[in-house]
Amino acid sequence: MKTIEIIHPNSFNRDHHWYPKSLNATIHPMVGFFLNLDKQRIINRYCHLHPMVNRVKLMEILSYECKHYLWSGADLINSTSAEGERKMVIIENNSCPSGQKSMPLMDEYKEDGAYRLLIERTFKPYLLKGKTKIEGKLGVLYDKNYMETSGYAAVIADVFKEDVLLIPYFNNESNEHIKVESGVFQVAIDDEWIPLRGLFRYTTQKPWNRIPLHTRTKIVNPIIACLAGGRNKLIASKAYDIYNTELEEFGMKINVPDTIWDVSKNQVPLWVKKLGGQAVIKVPYSNAGQGVYTIINEKELDQFMELDMGYDQLIVQSLIGNYEWSSIGNKGKFYHVGMIPNKNGETYVSDLRMMVSSTNEGIKPLCMYARKAAKPLVDKIQDGSDSWDMLGTNLSIKLAENQWDSDASRLILMDRRDFNKLGFGLDDLIEAYIQTVISTIAIDKMCQNLYNSKGKFRTKLFKSLNSDPVLLDEITL
Numbered sequence: 001m002k003t004i005e006i007i008h009p010n011s012f013n014r015d016h017h018w019y020p021k022s023l024n025a026t027i028h029p030m031v032g033f034f035l036n037l038d039k040q041r042i043i044n045r046y047c048h049l050h051p052m053v054n055r056v057k058l059m060e061i062l063s064y065e066c067k068h069y070l071w072s073g074a075d076l077i078n079s080t081s082a083e084g085e086r087k088m089v090i091i092e093n094n095s096c097p098s099g100q101k102s103m104p105l106m107d108e109y110k111e112d113g114a115y116r117l118l119i120e121r122t123f124k125p126y127l128l129k130g131k132t133k134i135e136g137k138l139g140v141l142y143d144k145n146y147m148e149t150s151g152y153a154a155v156i157a158d159v160f161k162e163d164v165l166l167i168p169y170f171n172n173e174s175n176e177h178i179k180v181e182s183g184v185f186q187v188a189i190d191d192e193w194i195p196l197r198g199l200f201r202y203t204t205q206k207p208w209n210r211i212p213l214h215t216r217t218k219i220v221n222p223i224i225a226c227l228a229g230g231r232n233k234l235i236a237s238k239a240y241d242i243y244n245t246e247l248e249e250f251g252m253k254i255n256v257p258d259t260i261w262d263v264s265k266n267q268v269p270l271w272v273k274k275l276g277g278q279a280v281i282k283v284p285y286s287n288a289g290q291g292v293y294t295i296i297n298e299k300e301l302d303q304f305m306e307l308d309m310g311y312d313q314l315i316v317q318s319l320i321g322n323y324e325w326s327s328i329g330n331k332g333k334f335y336h337v338g339m340i341p342n343k344n345g346e347t348y349v350s351d352l353r354m355m356v357s358s359t360n361e362g363i364k365p366l367c368m369y370a371r372k373a374a375k376p377l378v379d380k381i382q383d384g385s386d387s388w389d390m391l392g393t394n395l396s397i398k399l400a401e402n403q404w405d406s407d408a409s410r411l412i413l414m415d416r417r418d419f420n421k422l423g424f425g426l427d428d429l430i431e432a433y434i435q436t437v438i439s440t441i442a443i444d445k446m447c448q449n450l451y452n453s454k455g456k457f458r459t460k461l462f463k464s465l466n467s468d469p470v471l472l473d474e475i476t477l
Contacts, residue, residue: 002177004187005166007140007153014111017151018101019408025104025415032106034429035365039063042430049427052251061252061437066358068447069225070122073097073355074436078337078428079320087334088431089255089320090240091351093439094287095221095230096202099355100148103367104415114355114366115148115155119200121364122357123220124159127198134184134216136195139165141211141219142202149202156200165194171205183216204231204287209474213457227462227475228450229443234284234315235466236443237261243442254439258318258329262467265309271316272301276328278319283309285471292394294387296325313468321391322377336391338377339412340423346376350412350422351393354436358444363437368429370412370422371395 015023039062047055075091105113127138138156142149150166157164167187169175177188185196199219203211208231211223221230229236238261240254247253257280260271272279272295281304283291293304296319318327323335338347350372356363371393378390395406412418450458463472 002168002170002175004168004177004189005150005153006189007150007157007164007166009157009161009163012112012115012151012154012158017115017147017154019147019411021408021411022102022104022413025413025417027104027106028414028416028419030424030426031368031414031419031429034426034433035106037430039362042433045427046430046434050251054250054252057247057250058252058434061434061441063362064358064437064441064444065360066363066440066444068222069095069228069230069358069440069444070126070220071096071118071355071357072221072225072230072436072440072443073099073353074432074439076352076354076432076435077320077349078352078422078424079334080337081332081334082323085334086337086428087255088352088428088435089257089334090435090439091257092233093230093236093436093443094204095225096204096207097353097355098145098148099353099367099369100151102369102411102413104413112151112155112158115151116159118357118366119152119155119159121359123156123198123200125360126220127218130218134195134197136184136197136217137165138162138198138200139167139185139187139196140200140202141167141169143168143170143205143207145202152200152202165189165196169203169210171209175210180212180215180217183212183214185215185217206285206474207231208476210476212476214455214477223476224447224450224457225443228446231287232284232466233282234261234313234468235446236439237315238465239442239446240439243438243445247438252434252438254442255435256317257320258327260316261313263314263316264312265305265314268305268314268316269301275316275318278321278325278327280317280319282315282317283311284313284315284466284468285311292392294319294321294391296321296381296385296387300387311468311470313466313471319391321387322379324379325381336377337423339372339421342376348376349373349391349393352422352424352432354432356433356436356440358440363440365433365436368414370414370418372410372412374407374410 074093076088080086140153153164153166186193229239237259244253279295281293318329326335336349355366375389
């Protein structure tokens with residue numbers, strides 16, 4: 001049986017919950033300034049630079065309070081066209097995102113940093129909202145990232161002034177220590193089943209195959225957030241498309257690569273050809289850098305076609321690479337701005353993770369970090385070149401089932417030393433924040449659409465949007 005840890009109040013130790021390189025990092029002044037901007041100043045600046053944006057609508061967006069998708073982290077890339085049209089582009093928006101262990105402290109005297117902000121602003125109000133009351137303990141459910149999940153458990157213990165259970169819950173394992181009865185999560189400790197009134201969830205590997213859609217135990221984030229786009233790139237693409245229709249008249253849109261969804265594997269070569277021979281192919285339900293394939297030539301396409309995907313539906317997106325080998329999308333060719341060239345004249349691809357959470361005052365930023373690719377961009381593709389080495393930025397390394405490592409050498413901190421290498425200005429951070437917010441709202445609205453007026457999951461609607469039979473068999477209702 002799995003080991004459940006009991007985390008006591010006053011046990012938070014900062015050394016255990018940050019990467020070593022983050023512990024003594026000093027936040028960059030521009031990042032600190034951005035995180036302290038109020039909504040009105042952000043709106044004034046953004047509308048000054050984007051005069052076609054409706055100011056009232058933007059205030060409504062930044063004041064939006066999510067119903068289901070309470071905590072998210074968007075991955076964005078800084079791209080440009082040959083004509084100099086710069087865009088922060090959403091690559092994906094993640095439910096239960098990582099990031100706390102990489103963020104320098106805003107205030108060196110508040111050593112639990114944005115861990116506490118998330119728990120106080122979002123988790124605690126959500127637990128206290130509504131009439132349903134369950135007697136029981138609080139827990140943190142996890143399947144990776146022990147460094148951060150144990151940090152959340154310690155902060156929850158401090159905020160609620162009670163012991164908190166830190167509970168492993170791995171994919172494809174027996175998990176006899178957990179059961180759900182009448183919608184209430186229970187865990188076994190010393191042969192006694194302990195009910196849980198609230199769970200903070202960091203389960204990222206197919207969480208819908210073991211966590212029910214309907215529970216009386218309150219969960220942040222609930223599983224619907226993953227199925228509606230937080231861990232389902234196919235539904236996320238459709239959510240963005242639907243919300244963009246609403247945003248269009250207000251001068252805004254979610255910036256995403258050109259996306260073709262509901263693609264069967266044998267159709268992939270046709271869509272890659274349509275995009276000019278370069279594309280990104282994604283297994284919609286994977287994460288942590290798994291199930292993403294960058295294609296820049298016939299060799300990489302042939303290698304992809306030999307793989308077993310495990311699911312029946314894929315998505316294909318335009319590839320943002322170097323100008324000489326990026327996809328030709330509906331609005332032309334976009335390519336990576338990249339980091340500031342190093343002393344050898346090399347430019348590396350990087351992305352930005354921005355974590356936000358829903359509060360009673362709107363969706364607020366929590367923390368940020370960036371990641372760079374393993375190898376620099378090149379203008380000309382040589383035989384044997386691996387596009388993923390130049391374009392892939394995810395730090396997670398899968399060692400085996402439920403075993404992970406992380407390549408922290410490619411981590412770019414928001415500190416005085418690293419941040420300048422990204423080449424970001426304050427307006428880039430504001431743009432990234434607004435893109436994160438509107439993509440989060442799109443998924444939250446999809447969550448709401450997937451429930452009927454009685455709060456039941458609309459299975460037929462979901463099947464019409466995502467008819468992959470393998471996925472449908474995995475979902476725990």
